[in-house]
Amino acid sequence: MSPALEVKEVSKIYGKGENKVAAVDSVSLALNQREVLLIMGPSGSGKTTLLSMMGCILRPTSGEVLIAGKLVSMLSEDKLPDIRKHYLGFVFQSFNLFPSLTAVENVELVLRLKGCNKENLKAQAMGLLDRVGLVKRAHLYPMDLSGGEKQRTAFARALAGDPPLILADEPTANLDSKTGRDVLMLLRALAEESAKAIAIVSHDPKAEELAHRVVFLEDGRLKA
Ligand SMILES: Nc1ncnc2c1ncn2[C@@H]1O[C@H](COP(=O)(O)OP(=O)(O)OP(=O)(O)O)[C@@H](O)[C@H]1O
């Protein structure tokens, strides 16, 4: 079986001439189902750039990205939203919840955007919130949720449409230590119990304990 996601010698060059920066420089890695891969490295080492290319948010300057064995880095711009919709869920450091929508409405909105069955959106959204242990808080607005609850709402949203891949950039950066650990344990459980492939970028030492595998980036290159 193909890995859930594979990058082959991907590079991203920003700028031109003297200002050229190889943000990511010929990186190859594979991510399997049921695996949490942690990408570590100093600030500016290219972690977010790499994750964005893995998630088809950013096109590599060179190299290939394959999702479920399918070459996606060559697809035209208009095909990429579909790929993101079917294969990917994203989680960001800053949660990115809509403040004017409750937790359950935030999840419903993404279900709608992903074109999920419109019949029982609320029930589907509640089902996803149940997976992250947040049913009791479903009707609260983000401002009334704790950091961990906001991040769990963001995870529920990333699970909309049941994508095989979840990419998370610094998911614990705005959380206290205990809440961060809970969120990381939830990620690991999602990988193992729901067969997701999960890549996270983090500086958090707790993430090191909970990941199945760790890779280090330095100046855009993978360190052995
Ligand atoms: N849009 C852009 N235009 C030009 N340079 C960029 C752009 N985005 C990132 N860079 C540069 O690419 C390099 C890698 O940036 P990136 O954001 O991927 O690092 P990072 O490892 O995620 O850092 P951090 O830990 O601070 O989030 C940096 O030198 C950054 O300045």
Ligand SMILES: [Mg+2]
């Ligand atoms: Mg970053």
